[in-house]
Amino acid sequence: MVDTATLAVYSRAGFGRSVTRGDNPALLVVDFSYGFTDPAYPTGADMSAELAATGSLLEAVRAKGFPVVFTTIAYDRGQLDSIAWLQKAAGLAALRAGSRLVEVDDRVAPREDETVLVKTGASAFFGTPLAAILAGLRVDTLIVTGATTSGCVRASVVDAVQSGFPTVVPRQCVADRAAEPHAASLFDLNEKYADVLDVDEVLAYVRGLSPRTTAHAEVSA
Amino acid sequence: MVDTATLAVYSRAGFGRSVTRGDNPALLVVDFSYGFTDPAYPTGADMSAELAATGSLLEAVRAKGFPVVFTTIAYDRGQLDSIAWLQKAAGLAALRAGSRLVEVDDRVAPREDETVLVKTGASAFFGTPLAAILAGLRVDTLIVTGATTSGCVRASVVDAVQSGFPTVVPRQCVADRAAEPHAASLFDLNEKYADVLDVDEVLAYVRGLSPRTTAHAEVSA
Amino acid sequence: MVDTATLAVYSRAGFGRSVTRGDNPALLVVDFSYGFTDPAYPTGADMSAELAATGSLLEAVRAKGFPVVFTTIAYDRGQLDSIAWLQKAAGLAALRAGSRLVEVDDRVAPREDETVLVKTGASAFFGTPLAAILAGLRVDTLIVTGATTSGCVRASVVDAVQSGFPTVVPRQCVADRAAEPHAASLFDLNEKYADVLDVDEVLAYVRGLSPRTTAHAEVSA
Amino acid sequence: MVDTATLAVYSRAGFGRSVTRGDNPALLVVDFSYGFTDPAYPTGADMSAELAATGSLLEAVRAKGFPVVFTTIAYDRGQLDSIAWLQKAAGLAALRAGSRLVEVDDRVAPREDETVLVKTGASAFFGTPLAAILAGLRVDTLIVTGATTSGCVRASVVDAVQSGFPTVVPRQCVADRAAEPHAASLFDLNEKYADVLDVDEVLAYVRGLSPRTTAHAEVSA
Numbered sequence: 097m098v099d100t101a102t103l104a105v106y107s108r109a110g111f112g113r114s115v116t117r118g119d120n121p122a123l124l125v126v127d128f129s130y131g132f133t134d135p136a137y138p139t140g141a142d143m144s145a146e147l148a149a150t151g152s153l154l155e156a157v158r159a160k161g162f163p164v165v166f167t168t169i170a171y172d173r174g175q176l177d178s179i180a181w182l183q184k185a186a187g188l189a190a191l192r193a194g195s196r197l198v199e200v201d202d203r204v205a206p207r208e209d210e211t212v213l214v215k216t217g218a219s220a221f222f223g224t225p226l227a228a229i230l231a232g233l234r235v236d237t238l239i240v241t242g243a244t245t246s247g248c249v250r251a252s253v254v255d256a257v258q259s260g261f262p263t264v265v266p267r268q269c270v271a272d273r274a275a276e277p278h279a280a281s282l283f284d285l286n287e288k289y290a291d292v293l294d295v296d297e298v299l300a301y302v303r304g305l306s307p308r309t310t311a312h313a314e315v316s317a
Numbered sequence: 318m319v320d321t322a323t324l325a326v327y328s329r330a331g332f333g334r335s336v337t338r339g340d341n342p343a344l345l346v347v348d349f350s351y352g353f354t355d356p357a358y359p360t361g362a363d364m365s366a367e368l369a370a371t372g373s374l375l376e377a378v379r380a381k382g383f384p385v386v387f388t389t390i391a392y393d394r395g396q397l398d399s400i401a402w403l404q405k406a407a408g409l410a411a412l413r414a415g416s417r418l419v420e421v422d423d424r425v426a427p428r429e430d431e432t433v434l435v436k437t438g439a440s441a442f443f444g445t446p447l448a449a450i451l452a453g454l455r456v457d458t459l460i461v462t463g464a465t466t467s468g469c470v471r472a473s474v475v476d477a478v479q480s481g482f483p484t485v486v487p488r489q490c491v492a493d494r495a496a497e498p499h500a501a502s503l504f505d506l507n508e509k510y511a512d513v514l515d516v517d518e519v520l521a522y523v524r525g526l527s528p529r530t531t532a533h534a535e536v537s538a
Numbered sequence: 539m540v541d542t543a544t545l546a547v548y549s550r551a552g553f554g555r556s557v558t559r560g561d562n563p564a565l566l567v568v569d570f571s572y573g574f575t576d577p578a579y580p581t582g583a584d585m586s587a588e589l590a591a592t593g594s595l596l597e598a599v600r601a602k603g604f605p606v607v608f609t610t611i612a613y614d615r616g617q618l619d620s621i622a623w624l625q626k627a628a629g630l631a632a633l634r635a636g637s638r639l640v641e642v643d644d645r646v647a648p649r650e651d652e653t654v655l656v657k658t659g660a661s662a663f664f665g666t667p668l669a670a671i672l673a674g675l676r677v678d679t680l681i682v683t684g685a686t687t688s689g690c691v692r693a694s695v696v697d698a699v700q701s702g703f704p705t706v707v708p709r710q711c712v713a714d715r716a717a718e719p720h721a722a723s724l725f726d727l728n729e730k731y732a733d734v735l736d737v738d739e740v741l742a743y744v745r746g747l748s749p750r751t752t753a754h755a756e757v758s759a
Numbered sequence: 760m761v762d763t764a765t766l767a768v769y770s771r772a773g774f775g776r777s778v779t780r781g782d783n784p785a786l787l788v789v790d791f792s793y794g795f796t797d798p799a800y801p802t803g804a805d806m807s808a809e810l811a812a813t814g815s816l817l818e819a820v821r822a823k824g825f826p827v828v829f830t831t832i833a834y835d836r837g838q839l840d841s842i843a844w845l846q847k848a849a850g851l852a853a854l855r856a857g858s859r860l861v862e863v864d865d866r867v868a869p870r871e872d873e874t875v876l877v878k879t880g881a882s883a884f885f886g887t888p889l890a891a892i893l894a895g896l897r898v899d900t901l902i903v904t905g906a907t908t909s910g911c912v913r914a915s916v917v918d919a920v921q922s923g924f925p926t927v928v929p930r931q932c933v934a935d936r937a938a939e940p941h942a943a944s945l946f947d948l949n950e951k952y953a954d955v956l957d958v959d960e961v962l963a964y965v966r967g968l969s970p971r972t973t974a975h976a977e978v979s980a
Contacts, residue, residue, distance in 0.1 A: 102495035109360045109494065110408015115401075139330045163620070168602070173652040178674040179667075180336075181478045187331015211616040214337050214656070216667045217479035218510075223667030225621075225658045225921075231894040232620040232923030246505055251475050257402045258438035258888075260895030273330065274323035280501035284467055288406050289439075384841070395874040397893040399826070400888075435877070436890045444888030446700075446842075446879045452673040453702030453841040479667075481674030505845040544937035551802045551936065552850015557843075581772045622778075623920045627951050629773015653838065659921035660952075688947055693917050699844045700880035716765035722943035726909055730848050731881075 111287045115262035118236025119305050122163045124256075126220050126242025128204050129168045131190065131197030132271075132282040133243070139187050144317050147203040149295050150241045151263035152208060153269060154204060156299050163233055166212045167220045167242075167252075170198040179216055218248045221255035224247075230261060235277060237262050239298060240290070241269035246277035250286065253290045263290035266298040320504065332508045336483035340526050343384045346371060347441050347463030347473050349425050350389040352411065352418030353492075354464070359420075360408050364464060367492035370422040370516050371462045374490060375425060377520050380497025382529040384454055387433040388441045388463075388473075391419040398435055439469045442476035451482060458483050458517060461511070462490035467498035474511045484511035487519040557704035560678025561747055564605045565700075567592060567693050568662050568684025570646050571610040573632065573639030574713075575685070581629050581639075585685060588713035588733035589645040591737050592683045595647060595711060598741050602742065603750040605675055608654040609662045609684075609694075612640040621658055661688045672703060679704050681740060682732070683711035688719035695732045701746045705732035708740040762946065770912065774950045778922050778925035780873045781899025782968055788813060789883050789905025789915050791867050792831045793861030795934075796906070802860075806906055807936035810866040812958050816932060817867060819962050824971040826896055829875045830883045830905075830915075833861040833932045842879055858971045881911045884918035892923060900925050902961060903953070904932035909940035926953035929961040 104114055133147060134140045157164060170193040176182060182189050191197050193214075202267040206212050213224045220226050230238065240253050250268050255265040272278035286292035312315055327333055354368060355361045378385060390415040397403060403410050413417050414435075427433050434445045441447050450457065459482040461474050470491050477484040486506055493499035507513035548554055562573035568618050575589060576582045599606060612635040618624060624631050633639050635656075644698035655666045663669050672680065680703040682695050691712050698705040707727055769775055796810060797803045820827060833856040839845060845852050854860050856877075869875050876887045883889050893901065901924040903916050912933050919926040928948055949955035970974035 099495070099497045102497055105362075105494045106723070108408075109406075110411075111406050113405055113407045115404045134323075141326075157382045161430050163616070165616075168687065172653055173606075173651045174605070178481070178483050178653075178671040180483050180670075180674045181510070183483060184334055184478065184511065185330075186334045190331075209615045211614055211620075217670070218475055219479065222476070222479045223670060225665030226921040227890060227894065228622075228659070229620040230664060230923070231619070231890065232622045234897060234899060236897060247509060251472075254439055254472050254475075255443070257405065258440065258443045258891060260399070260401045260891040260893070260956060262401050262404060273326045274320070276320045276323055277501065278504055280498065281505075284498055284502075288468060289402070290405065350730070384837070386837075393874055394872045395826070395828075396892065399874075399892040401891075401895045430836045432835055432841075438891070444886070444891060446886030448669060448673065449700060449702040449843075449880070449886060450838070450841040452669065453703070453843045455676060455678060457676060481670040496549060541937070541939045544939055547804075547936045550850075551848075552853075553848050555847055555849045557846045583768075620923070622923050623952070625778045626776055626920065626953065627772075627774050628776045629771075632773075633847055660917055661921065664918070664921045683896070688915060689951060693914075696881055696914050696917075698914050699847065700882065702841070702843050704843050704846060715768045716762070718762045718765055719943065722940065723947075724838045726940055726944075730910060731844070732847065 106287050109296060113305050115264065115291050117262060117264065117301060120235055120308065121237035121239055121302065122165065122230060122233065122235040123153065123157045123239045124241065124252065124291045125164065125166045125204055126240065126252050127167055128167060128201050128242050129198050130201055136153065137180045139190060139191065141273040143271035146269055147201060149266070149268040150204050151293060153266060153299060160302060160305055164204050164210045165229065166200050166210065168198050168200055168212060169216065170214050171216065175216060181217060183273060203220060208219055218251035219255045220248065220252040221259060223281040227259040235261060239264050239266065241266060245270045245272040246281040250281045250285060253285055257289050264298060265290045265292045266295040267292050268295040327508050330441055336485065338483060338485065338522060341456055341458055341529060342458035342523065343386065343451060343454065343456040344374065344378045344460045345441060345462065345473065346385065346387045346425055347461065348388055348390060348469045349422050349463050351418050351422055354422040357420060358411065360411060362494040364492035370421060370489040371425050374462065374487060374516060374520060377523045381523060381526055385431045386447060386450065387417050387421050387427050387431065388436050389421055390437065391435045392437065396437060397471040402438060409451060410425050439472035440476045441469065441473040442480060448480040456482060459486060460485050460487065462487060464492045466491045466493040467502040471502045471506060474506055478510050485519060486511045486513045487516040488513050548729050557706065557733050559706065559743060562677055562750065563679040563681055563744065564587040564607065564672060564675065564677040564693065565595065565599045565681045566662060566683065567606065567608045567646055568682065568694050569609055569611060570643050570684050571640050572643055573756060575643040579632065579639060581632060583715040585713035588711055589643060591710040592646050595683065595708060595737060595741060598744045602744060602747055606652045607668060607671065608642050608648050608652065609657050610642055610654060611658065612656050613658065617658060623659060660693035661697045662690065662694040663701060669701040679705060679706060681706050681708065683708060685713045687712045687714040692723045692727060695727055699731050706740060707732045708737040709734050709736045711730045711739040760831060769950050778927065778954050780925060780927065780964060783898055783971065784902055784965065785828065785893055785896065785898040785902040786816065786820045786902045787883060787904065787915065788827065788829045788867055789903065790830055790832060790911045791864050791905050792861050792900065793864055796864045800860060802853060804932035804936040809932055810864060812929065812931040813867050816904065816929060816958060819965045823965060823968055827873045828889060828892065829869050829873065829876060830878050831861050831863055831865050832879065833877050834879065838879060844880060881914035882918045883911070883915040884922060890922040898924060900927060902927050902929065904929060906934045908933045908935040909944040913944045913948060916948055920952050927961060928953045929956045929958040930955050931958040
């Protein structure tokens, strides 16, 4: 999507700069649960390619010992009445705690030592301890993958940069149900909030880093 | 913007429903400061029509005694180093505390008893007490106006619904620098987060309500 | 604990006023999990009396249809490295997800339609969607019970009032491991943040209310 | 305050451990505004000794180039109705925006490049971008000073550690209106949330560090 009129306006406004990547990244995998990745569900779509690309990135990140955090949306029966978002996005009420829809897809399965945060909103940061976890790990760069680009990924990226973390989005690792919102959000994200990069560039960045050394934030015993 | 393929996918996913409006709304006016409303500034654009429409809405809301909250972005010198967002949206560093750019435009001037929240991120809720203020006032519906549609308005709407407030966006009261991101965000917002309505419908809704009676949340003396 | 010198100072400062209770309360039960309520665990203590008093209150609250939210602390293996609090309060690392220590005590067992929030910090609001849930339910009064008075209860009460909710603490429904911190925190809470009341007064308040009618915040279908 | 019975219980529970200090600290100065430091105001008290000790610490921290953040409570007219805390702590309504009470005391005057955050609650983190600022600066240790020990300092320390930052409280740099709550909160803080240290130990820690080098989180131009 080349929106040249918008690019000119944004260039004048001072948008579209690059973030400075650090040497202690973390990987966030947003809502790659079956409710989103299995096209059999009304809220799902085929995200095979994006899952595969994220799998490669997971491997590189784990090889260096950098932290990985997953999110999944899950509602208990009580929350069906209290979550305002479900008025508008009523279909998401199918994401019931304990159901297959809220399990992270096996193609990007979390390891036992990786955190899976349950969330009730669009952003991975809203109503979760994610910002505290990242600060506690002294993360200086957040790589955001997952679904959907125009929904939970975008909301998570906005919160990531607001929370103090320079953010990178590997283009091949974010998926959406619909092509136009996907493209429009990638454009906005790259102009205003994060560096949208080719996954090969992100892989090269991660592979070029020294392995993570567990440092001052650790539990002593 | 009629994106019929996306609409079909979203209909199947259960998006695009309507929110239930309550009888105790509040009006949020996001970033209608000169840095955004004065086209002389690189970060600004002509938002005269949207300011006028918001002015009419302000009048109706105030006539009924409903609360109004404004936001403005303002950075002090110390924050230029600590706000990660300014790496990417570097032009916003011009919004210096104390400058004309951070003053709310006179065409929608806050009254002395209305709160102006200073924010450092995109969302009106991030790093501000807005959610607590709305909960303390028992607000049950949030009307969101301001700038820019694809930036701070969108981020604020996502946080509003995440925070528990059914949200309404009067289409004529939100402005952007660029046409395509504006249209794409209105589409996404209406499908997933808020009712995007004609301002006349929002005016009729507000005018049809009983005036606000200050209730249990008030300071006793 | 009658600290008359402090009371004189606080009276001059304008503390110790009463909150205005509304007609739509919710009940919060903080960390009454076996890790806190079973004295066999190093982090536990005998809280039988407080559990019984909370049980009576639960019954009254449920009889009127008001919402109840529970919290429990639970850490997965990954979080042992990222939660700064575990440096200081290292014993809490025993509260491992999936263990009996993180289950809510059967004496105040949650019903299937009541939410149990998992938290990683002291406050029931930190890193959870509690504030959004309460705002979404238009709660106007929060009754806080649980353990421990000087730890997670106190932190939760401070966040409750900061989040916009007038707060009530029934004295017989909050428990601590140690007598002095318990008494000191009840004193501070009553002076600065919440009404610390006899449980009978809270029961009479709840029983005198009209039953909750599910209203505008509900999911339509 | 030596509460040996409590200490035995806390030792069994695994409390009272030490935090691991890092090499990139920040200093937080909570509410040392005239409303708290000038005994002429009902909400104030004589805090001369604590202001002097904090002044020494400020000098050491600035000499190394570490960040300093100040907070002050200030309410506008609109917020007097919406802040639930003012029901209970009604005297704090005197802290009106624009008045002398909300100015930081000259004895610890902020420099032009240091941030002063306006807050409406007890915690320096609640409704402010403080956590994001600290994460953006890659702070790994927070030194908390200010007033009052049992109120805003305690609430800020609890939020600091919840937000991922190992926290240190120099005993001589925190002040309260009343002796018993001050002592009780220092005891609780040291057991559960932060290292309460002699200011000389904190000075030695800061002076022993390499100066801060502005790093990857900075604005490039």
